[in-house]
Amino acid sequence: MMSRTDHIRLMAKYNKWMNDKLYEAAMTLPGEELIADRKAFFSSILGTLNHLAVGDTMWLKRFATHPANYSALEPVRNLPIPERLDQPLYSDVQSLSNHRRLLDQVITEWARSITDHDLDHVLRYASTKGIVADKNFFCLVMHFFNHQTHHRGQASTLFSQLGVDVGVTDLLALIPNEVTV
Structure with a gap:
């Protein structure tokens, strides 16, 4: 059975x-x-693609306030906080791609550092509108990944409309087979 940290x-x-x-x-x-x-x-x-980078940056900066003080999030702590969800971080795909690679490296390292105990924490954060919320950390992490999937689905549709096939997009392709006895 896959644990919560394995799923992350x-x-x-x-x-x-x-x-x-x-x-x-x-x-x-x-x-x-x-x-x-x-x-x-x-x-x-x-x-x-810019929105995905903005959303990831905002959430990672919020996650950096977790008492676990994840060292993997250090590169994100120094990034400016985007002001709007539609803020263009980069005007060209190559620069945005470089930033995306940094974010994905941070996300991968951060995911490896999360413990099961960390996931039960209640994280306090402020929305882009300044509304303060106290939410279960595991639920926020799941939202973070769901948000990415949602907007990547929109992007893949836009590519498809242009005749560009991005290939298999299903998470199922990465879920390991379970050995049954």
């Missing part, structure tokens, strides 16, 4: 795997295709 590590692996696929697809398109308004929630492919 699997989700971190899935996150990196899918981001690699999306950025590989993005690199095949001219810049004007990446910034074209496609009537998506964050307008364009680049806007959607």
Whole structure:
């Protein structure tokens, strides 16, 4: 049976795997295709990829306030806090890809450092609107990964509409087989 920490590590692996696929697809398109308004929630492919980086940065900075004081989150502590969910961190895909690789490395290392005990903590944080909330840390981590999956699904749809196949996107591809006796 997979533990909560094992599941988090699997989700971190899935996150990196899918981001690699999306950025590989993005690199095949001219810049004007990446910034074209496609009537998506964050307008364009680049806007959607930027939003994912913004959301991840915001959540990782919040997670950095956990009493476990995760050293893996140190690179994120020094990043500026995005002001808006639609804030463009980078205007070109190569710069955003470099930032994405940093975030994915941090997420992977952080996921390896989480203990089961850490997951029962109640984390206090403020939303982008300043609303303070106290939420179960494990539930917040699951939201973090679900948020990524949601918007990567939107991005993969935008690629599909342009005839770009990002390949298999199902988490199922990474879930290990269980040995039955």
